[in-house]
Amino acid sequence: QTSSVLGYRHVPHNQPVLFLPVPTARLLKTAQSALEENYFTIVALEGDFEIPGITRIPYPKNLPEPDRVFGDRLHHAILQGLGNQGIALLRPDSEQLHEQIRKQLIQLTAAQAYFDQVKPDIVLLHADNHPTHQHYALIAQNLGLPSIMLQHGLDCERYYLDDAYASAIAVWGHDRKERYQRDSQHQPDHLEITGNPEYDLS
Numbered sequence: 749q750t751s752s753v754l755g756y757r758h759v760p761h762n763q764p765v766l767f768l769p770v771p772t773a774r775l776l777k778t779a780q781s782a783l784e785e786n787y788f789t790i791v792a793l794e795g796d797f798e799i800p801g802i803t804r805i806p807y808p809k810n811l812p813e814p815d816r817v818f819g820d821r822l823h824h825a826i827l828q829g830l831g832n833q834g835i836a837l838l839r840p841d842s843e844q845l846h847e848q849i850r851k852q853l854i855q856l857t858a859a860q861a862y863f864d865q866v867k868p869d870i871v872l873l874h875a876d877n878h879p880t881h882q883h884y885a886l887i888a889q890n891l892g893l894p895s896i897m898l899q900h901g902l903d904c905e906r907y908y909l910d911d912a913y914a915s916a917i918a919v920w921g922h923d924r925k926e927r928y929q930r931d932s933q934h935q936p937d938h939l940e941i942t943g944n945p946e947y948d949l950s
Contacts, residue, residue: 856887869893
């Protein structure tokens with residue numbers, strides 16, 4: 749059945765569906781290995797990287813309208829919370845915040861549309877702590893679906909990297925694992941030290 753939202757034909761399958769919402773170079777080897785081992789049917793959004801055997805779907809053209817009332821309320825609540833702490837945003841900053849909230853709601857609406865159409869069994873991400881990757885991790889969490897995040901860069905950022913959102917995370921070393929265990933409100937079901945695959949053969 750062809751989707752009017754996503755504009756691609758869903759192919760029947762007998763395998764679990766692995767959803768690759770943000771296909772990046774970091775995830776290519778993992779996706780290719782999964783294909784070679786015949787573990788999953790893989791569906792990915794369109795991107796710069798071609799992976800033979802993976803179903804690619806385009807950005808949706810006819811999305812439902814995001815919840816503008818919620819966006820306005822969130823904007824107002826943030827301004828009020830800042831005001832309670834003696835912080836007043838300049839008008840251009842307030843307008844930019846409002847626009848950022850609007851864009852995030854559009855991205856969330858699109859991400860939910862992807863999930864509704866693809867109906868994945870598992871999600872593979874190279875990040876889970878900032879949009880748009882975070883949207884997919886949180887939607888998967890809300891749906892009770894497993895999501896895997898492979899640590900995506902040098903462990904140099906503090907605070908905002910201390911919260912985990914995916915249900916399974918592969919990290920480079922003990923320090924990163926210990927910080928997740930110590931600082932993250934949400935604890936992954938699986939938190940494994942894998943090292944950095946880039947140096948496996950060196």
